[in-house]
Amino acid sequence: MMNSVIQTNNAPAAVGPYSQGIKAGNTIYVSGQLAFNPTTGELYNGTDIKEETRRCLMNVKAILEASGASLEDVVKCTVYIKDMNQFGLINEAYAEAFQETKP
Numbered sequence: 001m002m003n004s005v006i007q008t009n010n011a012p013a014a015v016g017p018y019s020q021g022i023k024a025g026n027t028i029y030v031s032g033q034l035a036f037n038p039t040t041g042e043l044y045n046g047t048d049i050k051e052e053t054r055r056c057l058m059n060v061k062a063i064l065e066a067s068g069a070s071l072e073d074v075v076k077c078t079v080y081i082k083d084m085n086q087f088g089l090i091n092e093a094y095a096e097a098f099q100e101t102k103p
Contacts, residue, residue: 008066011059012036049086053093
């Protein structure tokens with residue numbers, strides 16, 4: 001099976017020895033995302049977890065689109081939450097991003 005690296009200028013460049021994403025056969029693996037702005041390279045430094053989540057999901061979307069996929073193709077997400085009191089706000093951002101098909 002051939003693996004191909006997914007790389008786009010519409011998402012932040014990898015900051016370590018990893019790829020933005022890998023396409024292995026018909027499966028796409030997207031690397032973990034932080035709320036970096038792909039244009040400036042700056043990390044979102046706000047206190048709004050919903051906006052931070054939106055930015056992460058925009059990066060995931062850009063990587064998927066670079067490989068011919070979309071958020072509608074996502075079947076699994078892993079989210080690490082430091083403060084469970086923010087769970088509702090994170091869910092709101094996910095509901096905005098995943099409107100039709102929910103992973």
